[in-house]
Amino acid sequence: EPEVTQTPSHQVTQMGQEVILRCVPISNHLYFYWYRQILGQKVEFLVSFYNNEISEKSEIFDDQFSVERPDGSNFTLKIRSTKLEDSAMYFCASSEARGGGTQYFGPGTRLLVL
Amino acid sequence: AQSVTQLGSHVSVSEGALVLLRCNYSSSVPPYLFWYVQYPNQGLQLLLKYTSAATLVKGINGFEAEFKKSETSFHLTKPSAHMSDAAEYFCAVSEFNQAGTALIFGKGTTLSVSS
Numbered sequence: 659e660p661e662v663t664q665t666p667s668h669q670v671t672q673m674g675q676e677v678i679l680r681c682v683p684i685s686n687h688l689y690f691y692w693y694r695q696i697l698g699q700k701v702e703f704l705v706s707f708y709n710n711e712i713s714e715k716s717e718i719f720d721d722q723f724s725v726e727r728p729d730g731s732n733f734t735l736k737i738r739s740t741k742l743e744d745s746a747m748y749f750c751a752s753s754e755a756r757g758g759g760t761q762y763f764g765p766g767t768r769l770l771v772l
Numbered sequence: 773a774q775s776v777t778q779l780g781s782h783v784s785v786s787e788g789a790l791v792l793l794r795c796n797y798s799s800s801v802p803p804y805l806f807w808y809v810q811y812p813n814q815g816l817q818l819l820l821k822y823t824s825a826a827t828l829v830k831g832i833n834g835f836e837a838e839f840k841k842s843e844t845s846f847h848l849t850k851p852s853a854h855m856s857d858a859a860e861y862f863c864a865v866s867e868f869n870q871a872g873t874a875l876i877f878g879k880g881t882t883l884s885v886s887s
Contacts, residue, residue: 662815689871700776701816701862703874713872749816759871763808763815 660684662764664750670770671740679735679767681750689713689759690733691751692725695766701749707733708755740771774799774865778878786886791850793881795837795863798844805846806864806875807837816862822846823869833857858885 663682671677683690692704705715707725724736733752737744747766753759779794797803804823808816820831827839837848846863860882864875 691874693875693877700879701864701875701877703876706872706874708872714874716874751816753871755871759869759873760818760821761875763817765813765815 662750662752662762664748664764664767666767667765668768668770670772673742673771674739677737677740677769679737679748679750679769681733681735681752681764682731683733683750683752684762685731686754687752687762688755689753689761690725690727691753691761692735693749693751693763694718694746695749696743696746704735737769740769742771745769745771774803774867774876776863776865776876776878778861778863778881780881781879782882782884784884784886785853787855788852791835791848791853791857791883793848793861793863793883795846795848795878796844797846797863797865799865799867801867804866804869805837805839806866807831807835807846807848808862808864808877810860810862810880812859819848819861853883853885855885855887858883 665680690707695701705719706713722738749766750764751761753761775798777796806821807819820829822839830836862880863878866873
């Protein structure tokens with residue numbers, strides 16, 4: 659069964675460093691999403707992406723965040739200058755464009771900022 | 773603004789017992805409601821979703837949920853728990869039933885099943 663994959667599974671970085679989280683969505687899906695979950699808190703929507711553009715973003719998704727589909731298979735989330743509070747589990751998801759657009763999630767990347 | 777509240781961060785049941793995981797929502801428009809499950813080291817997997825077609829929704833693995841507008845609830849149930857049901861369960865709401873729409877999640881409920 660097709661699935662969303664994410665790399666790396668864990669990443670440790672120093673405050674102020676740039677990180678790139680990678681996702682490979684399901685191949686025929688056209689919508690892509692990033693969510694995050696800070697330990698002990700809710701899963702929060704960051705951004706959705708379609709046709710090489712951001713279609714919706716939350717207040718969390720400020721200028722330090724960016725997303726890109728650099729090729730036909732990868733979808734990335736870049737955090738330019740990480741802060742301690744960026745430590746979280748980051749989930750990628752993808753969905754078809756038609757119908758209800760059920761979102762299929764990857765296993766997540768656990769980011770720890772020191 | 774939409775929000776979801778899951779009552780009980782941890783629920784423990786015995787194998788064969790009824791599973792009841794509670795979810796209440798707040799929405800200014802007719803909501804679309806979802807239950808996702810996350811097994812260790814895996815992504816969130818859709819269990820079921822409510823899109824206004826029927827108030828009782830059946831999902832995978834024997835789970836079902838009932839939409840009750842008067843109670844603003846969408847509780848998840850399973851008549852008989854199995855050890856393999858131990859996981860974290862998330863209730864979510866969205867404003868639209870279409871691709872690209874953000875899901876608003878609850879905090880999650882961890883289900884433990886003992887033999």
